Amino acid sequence: MALSGLFLVVFLGQHFTINLASVVSKDSFNELSHFMGNNPLVQFILQPILIFGVVFHFIMGFILELQNRAARANKYGSYKGSANASWMSRNMILSGAVILSFLGLHFYDFWVPEMNYKYFEVLPEDPTRYYEELVHKFVSPVRVGLYVVSFFFLALHLLHGFGSSFQSMGINNKYTPAIKTFTKIYAIAIPAGFVFIALFHHFNAL
């Protein structure tokens, strides 16, 4: 869980960097997207690893949740979880489920059309199409709203999960306070950045 989580955290940073390019320069975004969509190393090595990482993380998360629920078959009549642990740490399965639902929408929006474009309809490659495809998705206020809610839950998930993964890997030492600070910055800045990009394109398209 910890390793796959950290891997996804790194991927998230890379994804954000490319998306941010769409705010700065249309051409740069198209160039980066074209590279990511056509480079054999990315397509046939990194993309399968990423998909495996995502699937593994979610399956393991649900298995752990089921095992943990079974470890306390009889629930407490009174349980004050907020007295000793953060909401984020106690509700990783909830925030994870929201992120999984979002991924469904995200794949429907981007990955499925991309696979269709390249491998089923086999349309001629157009290195300038990516920016328009991105902007088109952010026209709908409902879709943008769903993105905002999902990234809020992603921030909650990261606020616990990022730092927690270091503890799971046995790292709890003099660097832990710095890791916790970096976790807070990353967990808020990256989802907030994604929200900014979605809102930027939404209002630009009005």
Add this chain to the structure above:
Amino acid sequence: MNLTLKVWRQANTTTRGSFETYPIADVSPDMSFLEMMDVLNEELIQKGIDPIAFDHDCREGICGMCSMFINGEAHGPDRLVTTCQLHMRKFKDGDTITIEPFRAKAFPVVKDLAVDRSAFDRVQHAGGFISVNTSGNTQDANAITIEKHDADRAFDAATCIGCGACVATCKNASAMLFVSAKVSQYALLPQGKVEATDRVLNMVKQMDEEGFGNCTNTGACEVECPKGISLENIARMNREYLTASIKG
């Protein structure tokens, strides 16, 4: 103080339990929680009601026997204390106090508030020891130099009294804090290094077999632990486990 107690009553392991409500009057704020329970039991006995079963022994926070879940927290609302060290001054006149047994699949209820924590004994038996010849030729431990920092950490880990508050309070009923304390108290000392690989593998295996949940690093165990056992021990055990797994 006049209080209302909602207490979990359960005849034995196999029957279903339920909450019973008992009013109790004239409770002194200076009483310990267990003394208050003693007074309640006296009243129940006088009324011909079966007294409430609960674990207790030393009543000075050393033995780890007392085990109640009070108002939603293991050992009650105070920090770094066991139930026997919890005083009634932590509550207010007119309060309703909910008292339950520690709940975990690995800690079945024996009766009322008393639970079977022998799962901890079996985890300890799986590797929480060092093998030494005690025939009289044992090397004097004081002759083995140990870095002060390591000695302090080992001692801190060894203060775990095995009460089970970590399991009780963890939303996953995980025993990682207990097991990691027992692993750490040996892993940090030269005497413990000889059997370190087998120790951590066997203790974790036993922990899993007992049906405890997985650690998700909520940190609740550290907060509720009456001895302040640190999460650093869990990280240390994770390192030990990883190293031992690679070594095989």
